[in-house]
Amino acid sequence: MIIAFWNIQKKNLSSILVDLAKNEQIEILCLAEATDQTVLDFLRIINRMLPSRNFQEVPSKRGKIRILTSYNLGLFLDCATYYESKRWTAHLITLPNKFRFNLITVHFFSKVNWSEISLALECVNLSRDIIKIENKNSCSESLLIGDFNMNPFEHGMVAANGLNAIQDLDYAAKSPMGRTIDGTKYNFFYNPMWNFFGDESVPYGTHYFRPSGHVSHEWHVYDQIILRPSLKRNYKKGDVKIVTKVGSEQLTKAYNRPDKKMYSDHLPVLINLTV
Numbered sequence: 001m002i003i004a005f006w007n008i009q010k011k012n013l014s015s016i017l018v019d020l021a022k023n024e025q026i027e028i029l030c031l032a033e034a035t036d037q038t039v040l041d042f043l044r045i046i047n048r049m050l051p052s053r054n055f056q057e058v059p060s061k062r063g064k065i066r067i068l069t070s071y072n073l074g075l076f077l078d079c080a081t082y083y084e085s086k087r088w089t090a091h092l093i094t095l096p097n098k099f100r101f102n103l104i105t106v107h108f109f110s111k112v113n114w115s116e117i118s119l120a121l122e123c124v125n126l127s128r129d130i131i132k133i134e135n136k137n138s139c140s141e142s143l144l145i146g147d148f149n150m151n152p153f154e155h156g157m158v159a160a161n162g163l164n165a166i167q168d169l170d171y172a173a174k175s176p177m178g179r180t181i182d183g184t185k186y187n188f189f190y191n192p193m194w195n196f197f198g199d200e201s202v203p204y205g206t207h208y209f210r211p212s213g214h215v216s217h218e219w220h221v222y223d224q225i226i227l228r229p230s231l232k233r234n235y236k237k238g239d240v241k242i243v244t245k246v247g248s249e250q251l252t253k254a255y256n257r258p259d260k261k262m263y264s265d266h267l268p269v270l271i272n273l274t275v
Contacts, residue, residue, distance in 0.1 A: 001027055001028070001095075001272070001273045001274075001275045002024060002025055002026045002027055002028075002270055002271070002272050002273075003026070003027070003028040003029075003030070003103070003143070003145060003225075003270060003271050003273065004020070004021075004024065004026045004028070004029050004030065004243075004268055004269065004270035004271075005029075005030040005031075005032070005065075005105070005145045005146055005147075005223060005225070005268065005269050005270070006020075006029075006030075006031055006032070006223075006264065006266065006267075006268035006269075007031075007032035007033055007107070007147045007223065007264060007266040008031055008032070008033055008034055008038070008263075008264050008266075009033050009260075009264045009265065009266070010033045010034075010035055011038075011263070011264065012035065012037060012038045012041060013038065013263060013264070014038050014041035014042040014045060015041075015045065016246050016249055016263070017029070017031075017038070017042050018042060018045045018046045018049065019246045019247045019249070020243065020246045020268060021042075021046060021055070021068075022046070022049070022050065023246060023247055024243065024270060026270065027069060027070050027071060028067065028068075028069045028071065028103070029055075029067070029068045029069070030065050030066070030067050030068075030105045030145055030146065031065065031066045031067075031068070032064065032065055032107045032146065032147050033064075033107075034066045039057060039066055039068065042055070042068065043055055043056070043057070043068070053070040054070060055068050055069065055070050056068070056069060056073055057069075058073060058076050058078075058091065059073070059076075059078060060078055060080060060089045060091070061078060061080035061081075062080040062083070062084075062085070062086055062088075062089055063080075063085075063086055063087070063088055063089030063090075063105065063107075064086060064087065064089075064107050065088075065089050065105035065106075065107055065146060067089070067091070067103075067105065071093075075093055075094055075095065076091045076092075076093055077091060077092040077093075077094070077137075078090075078091055079091060079092060079102070079133050079136070079137065082129065082132050082133050082136050083129040083132065083133070085125065085126070085129065087106065087107055087108055087109070087122070087126075088104055088105060088106045088107075088126060088129070088146075089104070089105045090102060090103070090104045090105075090129070090130075090133050091103050092133075092137045092139060095275055098275045099141070099234065099275060100139055100141070101139065101141040101142060101143055101231065102130075102133055102134060102137060102139055102141065102142040102143070103142075103143055103145070104130060104133070104142060104143070104144045104145075105144075105145055105146045106126070106144055106145070106146030106147065106148055107146050107147050108122065108146075108147065108148050108149045108150065109122070109149060110149055111149055114149075116150070116154060116155065116156075117155075119148075119149060119150055119154070119156050120150075120154065120155040120156035120159060120162060121156075122156065123150075123156030123157070123159065123162035123163050124156075124159075124161050124162055126162075126163070127161060127162055127163055127164070127186075130142055130144075140187075140228060140230060141228050141230050141231050142189075142227070142228050143225070143226070143227045143228070143231065143271070143273075144163070144189070144224075144225070144226045144227070145224070145225045145269070145271070146223070146224070147222055147223050147266065148222055148223075148224050149222050150222065151217070151220055151221055151222065152165065152167070152191050152193045152194050152221055152224065153194075157191065157224075157226075160178075160179045160181045160186040161181070161184075161186060163189055163226065164178060164179065164186045164187065164188050164189055165188070165189035165190065165191035165226045166188055166189070166190065166191060167190075167191055167192075167194035167195075168190075169190045169192070169229060169232060169237070172188040172189075172190045172229035173190075173229040173230070173232045175188065175229075176229075176230075187228070188228075188229055189226040189227060189228060189229075190226065190227055190228070190229050190232075191224065191226045192225065192226075192227075192237070192240045193221045193224045193225065193226070193240070193269075195240075196221050196242060197219075197221065202244065202256050203219075203242055203244055203252060203256045203257075203267060204218075204219040204256065205219035205220050205221045205222075205242075206220065206221055206222055206223035206224075206242055206258075206266055206267045206269060207219075207220045207221075207222045207223065207258065207265060207266050207267070208220070208257040208258060208265070209265075222266070223242075223266055223267065223268075223269045224269070225240055225269055225270075225271045227271075231273070233274075234273045234274045234275065235271070235273060235274070236274070239271055239272040239273070240269065240270070240271050241269065241270050241271075241272075242267050242268070242269055243267060243268040243269070243270060244256070244267060251263050251264075251267055251268075252267070
């Protein structure tokens, strides 16, 4: 099962989205800032080109993420009654005789409007909703994907009462109870996005921004995929990817930075889960 996410910044990138879905064999495509026209154009083009795939939009009563899938819609249970926020969507996906998991898509507020502290505090709310969703669905296996507008090292991502997402899958999988802080237990997420920092592989993140002033991180990994360690059996290291090229189309330009004029200032991310 290949799940992908891309913040397309309200641009009609339907043609390249079709190529992305086709080339990467994507079965669940999650889009942030996607217009109705983009979704309609994508569905029209891909279902004409690949009628056997039969992509449809997954209904959701909450959230800003559009989810398009080649799976039967009957496999998706909308969990919108379990939370109030419009910044995330949640579906229980059940693959008969295989496995089930909670797919939670995220599009947090931009740092133009929200401070790092505010984003961290919002992660506490998200974490509470995830626990509620897992309990209601009797399913503790969850995968989060989206634009967090935070790096993996920021407080909201690593705080125990936030997403508690760490970079060591083996340790997280061997510590089912997670961390205990002042008597309260917090389950881990595993965050493979830590592996994309540094220049030993290309690209160096999913988003590039250089602010004025002395301090600049240059590259950011705002677009992330994190998963419960119990999904380790469905995942192997290297199965998360940042996409820089779709067919003959290069999504980056000079210094491997996202081509925000032609496409988006974010790069797509995807994960391959073994089912």
